[in-house]
Amino acid sequence: MIEMNAWLEDEAKKRHSSLVNAAQLLQDSGYTISAELPQLPAKVDICDVLKASIKNYDVLEPEIEDYCEAERRTSYRLPPHPKNPEHEEMRDRLIWCRILRYSVTTKNSIVIVSHDQIFKNGAASDEGRNARISIASSPEDLDQRLGERPAHIQTLINELLTFSKQFKANNLSISDSDISSIDNVKNRRNVDGVVDKSFDIFITGNDKPIQGVMSLLGGKPLVLSLNNKKHVFYAEENERGAEAILQNLMSERPDVALSELRHLIGD
Structure with a gap:
C-alpha cells in the first residue's frame, strides 16, 4: 500500500504539472483561460478508498512466521522463483508466504494482481493450485x-x-461460457489492411492458456490459428475476402503477397 500511495501521489503531480504547462503554453500563445486551474489534489490513502468502496475489506499484515518462512525460502532458493534469481526481492517472498497462510483460513479463490514472474510461477505450482x-x-x-x-x-x-462450428468439429471446448478471460491482446495492421490480433485464451478449469492469432479484414475474421498453428481455421463466409486480398497484392506487391499467402495457409 505504501508503494501504491507513492505511485498515486507521483501520478497526481505529473498530471497537475501537465495541466499547468498546457495552460502556460496557451497563455504564451495569446489565449485567455477563463477557468481557474485546479489545485494539486490532496494525498490519497488507497486503504481509505478501498475501505469506503468494498464492504469486506481487510489488510493482511505479515507476522513473524511469514518473515521467517520468506527468509528460509530465499536462503535456500526454494520455489516459487522470480524471473531473474539474481534480482530476487524479499518483499515478493513475504507477500507469497502471507497469502499462503491466508489461504488455509478461507475457501475462496485468491487472485494476485501482478505481472511479476515469481507470482505466476507460484500460481502455476502445486502449492499455488492447492491454495486456489x-x-x-x-x-x-x-x-x-x-x-x-x-x-x-x-x-x-x-x-x-464465428469459428464455433470448427471448434466443435475439432472437439475444442471454446464457447462464451467456457472462456474465463482473454489476456495479452496485441494488434498489428499489415500493409494490405489485414489486422492480426494475438491473444491468450484462458478456459475455466485450465491454467494453461490457448495462444491465438486471428486475421481480420474490414473487422471480419478471416483466419484463426491456435497454439502456434496446431489448429488453423478459416471463416467460410470470408474465403472470397482472403482471395481478393491476394489478387490485389499480386498486382501491387508480389513480395508481400507471397508472405501473406503463406500466412493464410498457415505455412
Whole structure:
C-alpha cells in the first residue's frame, strides 16, 4: 500500500504539472483561460478508498512466521522463483508466504494482481493450485475475473465464436461460457489492411492458456490459428475476402503477397 500511495501521489503531480504547462503554453500563445486551474489534489490513502468502496475489506499484515518462512525460502532458493534469481526481492517472498497462510483460513479463490514472474510461477505450482491462487496480470484480466468484460474483449470473443462450428468439429471446448478471460491482446495492421490480433485464451478449469492469432479484414475474421498453428481455421463466409486480398497484392506487391499467402495457409 505504501508503494501504491507513492505511485498515486507521483501520478497526481505529473498530471497537475501537465495541466499547468498546457495552460502556460496557451497563455504564451495569446489565449485567455477563463477557468481557474485546479489545485494539486490532496494525498490519497488507497486503504481509505478501498475501505469506503468494498464492504469486506481487510489488510493482511505479515507476522513473524511469514518473515521467517520468506527468509528460509530465499536462503535456500526454494520455489516459487522470480524471473531473474539474481534480482530476487524479499518483499515478493513475504507477500507469497502471507497469502499462503491466508489461504488455509478461507475457501475462496485468491487472485494476485501482478505481472511479476515469481507470482505466476507460484500460481502455476502445486502449492499455488492447492491454495486456489491465480494471477491477474492486467486490468482487463482482473475485470473479467470480477465478472466484467471490457467492450474490446467481448468484441474479440464474438469474433472468436464465428469459428464455433470448427471448434466443435475439432472437439475444442471454446464457447462464451467456457472462456474465463482473454489476456495479452496485441494488434498489428499489415500493409494490405489485414489486422492480426494475438491473444491468450484462458478456459475455466485450465491454467494453461490457448495462444491465438486471428486475421481480420474490414473487422471480419478471416483466419484463426491456435497454439502456434496446431489448429488453423478459416471463416467460410470470408474465403472470397482472403482471395481478393491476394489478387490485389499480386498486382501491387508480389513480395508481400507471397508472405501473406503463406500466412493464410498457415505455412
